Amino acid sequence: MPGPIVLRDPEEVRRICDEARASGKRVGLVPTMGALHEGHLALVHEARRRSDFVVVTIFVNPTQFGPNEDLARYPRDLEGDLQKLHEADVVFAPDVAAMYPPGDETRVRAAGLAAHLCGPHRPVHFEGVATVVTKLFAIVGASTAVFGKKDFQQLAIIRRLVTDLFLPVSVVGHPIVREADGLAMSSRNAYLSADDRVRALSLSRGLSAAARAFGEGERRAGTLRGLVHAEVERAATSIDYVTLADVDTLTPIDEASLVGKRALLAIACRIGGTRLIDNLVLGEDPPPHAQP
């Protein structure tokens, strides 16, 4: 099977996507930062299912990294990634100067949604995400774009900007893909030592404990968050947050029982030096770990 075409130039991607559309094809987009794992490939598969011409972007976007974050050491493996992308038609792998030429300064932000959860801990992150995704939507002209729910806040912000800016693209959220033992897949899992890898299970184990309690009728944020905390605080170097939030606004809520409102239980912490996130929509997502 031939591999995907690899393109570096935004205008070439635009041209090839224009041609695909002109021939009646629906264009699907999966933006990634590469270092692809099964989670990414599930997104590509979903895009394939929903469209006729699939563009996967591989771009480690500098504007979404803070000055003390892991931009320089973020895992990069374009050759390995291409081997895995047999469901893609085009891989768009621009360099930084192609996406941010000299003089570039336009930024897109959704301030309210970015104020919660990871926002206070990563001040520039979501503006960088919103900006690069807006660029990619315009270049590719996709009718469908697929994002993972592990980055739940990112997905919410992208849905928000698509609605607010009237962008003609349908945003699809894909369920978190987990390792057999429950760990949410992430390119950053590659940073984990063998010990860290064991400790990292505390996130999904904590979410499972809270999901079970929710299943048994528990609705109070304090108790649900406490169950996650109990698991994670033994394993984590530090905890950024364990929050029960309104799934739409991402604002913290005191209980999960408001009628018609789903509740997101989300966590960010450091295992060793690696920042990990995980989340669960209570009563909707299956617990990461089966009932013991």
Added chain:
Amino acid sequence: MPGPIVLRDPEEVRRICDEARASGKRVGLVPTMGALHEGHLALVHEARRRSDFVVVTIFVNPTQFGPNEDLARYPRDLEGDLQKLHEADVVFAPDVAAMYPPGDETRVRAAGLAAHLCGPHRPVHFEGVATVVTKLFAIVGASTAVFGKKDFQQLAIIRRLVTDLFLPVSVVGHPIVREADGLAMSSRNAYLSADDRVRALSLSRGLSAAARAFGEGERRAGTLRGLVHAEVERAATSIDYVTLADVDTLTPIDEASLVGKRALLAIACRIGGTRLIDNLVLGEDPPPHAQP
């Protein structure tokens, strides 16, 4: 001759523009806030010349007005405007809730360009402009959009965001249209009393004096600005700025003689209670007033 179709719903505008494009028509866009004058109609004429299906938007955009600005009393005359728009195919006149539905919070900004000239005096203005124009581009899907050069900084910011966000639209700047006596046309001229109207000529007269000096070899910012100041300070209630700026970056410059760089001479002041702006690209735009 039949008048244009008037639409209120963004999705209806999107649909009709999609249809126009599908039938091979090039779609042109002229965003306005209504209260149309000959300057606006020149933009519509330019859009007509460059495209096959012309959309004029009439929307007094609240996000580009500061709390102490003239949003409430900004002139509105939809019926009168429609009489003048025989060159438009569609007039898009949404209400505020259609453009900013509940929950809307995404904003677009070009911070560097917005830091100069009017930016410090109108802190939210250009973010409001950039945001609404990005929305209009997405709704209409225009291949060409025409803006006036009177709002030189606005035009620069729109060019910037189109480049930075890879938007598939060609931005055309149209020369300032002036009254016979030199006053730059503006919807806000309607605010001027008879006395103010006479005083308002000081802006174009000052620019003409500077243009003549430039024509005679003067290049120093201090002298060129001084010639404008001398005219305006006798007439204005207050002066926001008289600035010689790099046409690309809008940063203030000390002289107009840098090789290959054109210089913008721009002014903003208050005549009575009315804020007016005017500008001239030295050596490029004709002086507003003929040589006396």
